[in-house]
Amino acid sequence: MQKTATGYVRPRSTGPLPQEFDAAFSQICTGRTIRQEANGRTYDPSWGPLVTVEVGNSTDPAVRFRGSSGGIISTLAIHLLESGKVDFILHTRTDPTDPIGNVTAPSFTRDDILAAAGSRYAPSSPLADLERYLAEGRKFAFIGKPCDIATLRAMARRDPRIDALIPYKLSFFCAGIPGRKGAHALLDRMGVEPDQLARFDYRGNGWPGPTRAERTDGSAVTFDYASSWGQVLSRHLQFRCKICPDGTGEFADIAAADAWYGQDGYPDFDERDGRSLVIARTAEGRALLDEALGQARIELEPLPITDIALMQPYQRDRKRVVLARSLAMLLLGRRRPRFTGLQLLRNTLRTPPLFLLRNMLGTLKRLPKTPRGA
Numbered sequence: 619m620q621k622t623a624t625g626y627v628r629p630r631s632t633g634p635l636p637q638e639f640d641a642a643f644s645q646i647c648t649g650r651t652i653r654q655e656a657n658g659r660t661y662d663p664s665w666g667p668l669v670t671v672e673v674g675n676s677t678d679p680a681v682r683f684r685g686s687s688g689g690i691i692s693t694l695a696i697h698l699l700e701s702g703k704v705d706f707i708l709h710t711r712t713d714p715t716d717p718i719g720n721v722t723a724p725s726f727t728r729d730d731i732l733a734a735a736g737s738r739y740a741p742s743s744p745l746a747d748l749e750r751y752l753a754e755g756r757k758f759a760f761i762g763k764p765c766d767i768a769t770l771r772a773m774a775r776r777d778p779r780i781d782a783l784i785p786y787k788l789s790f791f792c793a794g795i796p797g798r799k800g801a802h803a804l805l806d807r808m809g810v811e812p813d814q815l816a817r818f819d820y821r822g823n824g825w826p827g828p829t830r831a832e833r834t835d836g837s838a839v840t841f842d843y844a845s846s847w848g849q850v851l852s853r854h855l856q857f858r859c860k861i862c863p864d865g866t867g868e869f870a871d872i873a874a875a876d877a878w879y880g881q882d883g884y885p886d887f888d889e890r891d892g893r894s895l896v897i898a899r900t901a902e903g904r905a906l907l908d909e910a911l912g913q914a915r916i917e918l919e920p921l922p923i924t925d926i927a928l929m930q931p932y933q934r935d936r937k938r939v940v941l942a943r944s945l946a947m948l949l950l951g952r953r954r955p956r957f958t959g960l961q962l963l964r965n966t967l968r969t970p971p972l973f974l975l976r977n978m979l980g981t982l983k984r985l986p987k988t989p990r991g992a
Contacts, residue, residue, distance in 0.1 A: 619743040625797025626856050627741040642776070648768045649858055654868060654959035659899070663961040663968075664934050665926055666868030669898040670907075673877045674918035675891070684735040686821055687876045688894030690916060691761060691788055692735045694872065696728045697910050698759050698786060708751060709734060709761035710742045717818040718801040722747065724758065736822025739796055739851050745769060752779050759786040763795070764867040771869045786906060789867030791875035791895075791933055793852065793859075800854030804846055805831060808839045820846070825892035826876065844887040857985070861947070863940045863960045865933050871903030872896065877921075878929045885929065895921070895929055937962070938969040939977040946981035 620630045644650050659667040675688030681696070682689040695707045706724040711734035713719035722744040725731050744762045748770075751758060760770060767789045774780035805812055810831045817832040826843035833839075867873030877895040878885030896918060898904040910916045927934045941962050947954040966974065 619746045621741070621798070624856075625741075625799040625854070626795075627743050646769060646772045646776070648765045648772070648864075649955065651772075651956045652768055652864060652958070652960065653772070654864075656959070661961065662923060663964045664937060665897070665923065666864070666866055666960075667899045668923065669900065669904045671921045671923055671926065672896045672898075672907075672918040673893055673921045674896055674916055675893055676916055677914055681732065681735070682892050683824060684732050684822055685892060686735070686737045686790075686827065687825055687874065688892040689735070690874045690894040690896050691790060691872075692731050693915050694786075694788060694906060694910055695725070695731050695759060695761065697913070697915050698906075699726065699731070700728070701909070703757070704759045704786065705756040706758045707731065707761060708744065708758050710738055710744050712738065712818070717815045718798065718805070718812070724751070736827070737820050739820045739847070740801055741795055741797060745773075748773075752777075752783055755783070757783050757785060759788060760784050761788045761790075763792050764789050764864045764869070764873075765792075765862070767867060768864060768869040786902065787869070787871050789870035789873045791867065791873065791930060792862075792865050793847075793932060793936075794855035794862070794865070795859055796851040796854040797856060800851045803854065804829065804841070804850045807845075807850055808841050810839055820851075824889055826887050826889070842887070858955075860936075860981075861940055861943045861955065863937050863957050863962055865936055866897075866930075868899065868960075871900045872898055872906065875930060875933075880928045884931070895926065935973075938965045939974060941966045942974040942978040943981040946978045946985060949982065950985055952985065 619627050622628050656667055659669060662668055674690065676682040676685065676690060676693040678689065678693060681692050685692045698704045699707065706726050708722065708724055710720050710722055713721045718740055720738050720740050720742040722742065725734060744766055767787050770780060770787060802812065805815070808831050810833060814833045815831060816834045819830040821827045821829060821843055828840040828842055829846040830838055830840045875895040877893040880886060896907065898907055907918065911918060940957070944954045
């Protein structure tokens with residue numbers, strides 16, 4: 619996986635590929651194909667497979683404060699380690715040599731988890747070295763973006779080691795991945811030169827938590843979340859994210875998100891104690907939540923499914939417009955991904971036609987200017 623001139627991370631061949639590679643790649647890579655299977659679970663057209671829907675938070679104040687919302691994912695990771703259910707957690711953290719970049723690394727302790735907590739709005743490829751961890755033969759939990767988890771599920775159909783060695787697959791709601799140019803634009807807005815940067819937190823330390831850039835001289839600059847994401851980073855999303863039908867971690871055992879409080883139909887980003895939306899998508903995920911509840915590591919309360927849209931209206935709308943945006947790709951002769959089992963047509967039919975038309979026309983307008991590597 620290599621950084622490109624467009625500021626994203628893309629695969630590059632380092633040698634001859636076997637003849638069967640392209641067929642296997644097409645089945646596994648979620649950039650090309652996503653296939654959902656409800657397997658007897660309740661499937662909501664907007665929110666995917668549902669076992670239970672709740673809101674809550676970590677009961678550990680430090681974890682709740684350091685995490686992106688209520689600290690649920692971090693707490694579950696700590697519980698898995700301390701209970702001995704897994705040997706390590708494989709997830710994304712700050713690149714120690716590049717404050718705005720990411721690396722994938724294992725965590726073995728609570729301190730490791732806390733050090734890696736918080737959102738990282740930058741490219742990552744956490745499955746790139748998966749074979750190395752599978753070859754070790756130790757059990758681990760995986761935390762990744764929705765597309766990472768979907769890819770892992772597709773790989774598991776071909777490799778039985780994945781489900782045997784990765785019993786828990788955890789995800790979070792994702793609005794898309796900005797390229798490195800987004801981080802540089804954000805630093806520019808904050809008045810910080812990249813070569814002055816010692817540490818960079820996209821988010822965390824509160825809810826929603828500020829963006830914080832610390833210089834090598836010890837001085838620091840902060841920027842509020844609504845401005846950093848809404849005005850800067852969200853304008854640098856790669857195109858594939860704009861036609862993603864799964865921003866909600868449909869393939870995970872548990873998916874967590876910001877349980878935003880609403881104001882006039884929109885999320886309210888005032889600073890508060892963190893609160894997570896928590897969706898158990900499998901029986902294994904539900905059992906894990908029950909264990910954490912039994913040990914008073916987390917607290918949860920039921921949430922009506924209809925309330926998810928009040929907290930996450932963007933995620934509801936993005937799934938509704940996937941087919942309209944994909945139609946624009948088809949009209950321009952671009953290869954579009956194949957999506958099955960996600961009830962996209964049902965979502966489309968219950969969406970206002972004018973909203974669909976605006977999205978299709980917007981895609982037609984932007985797509986010819988979008989580099990194919992973006």
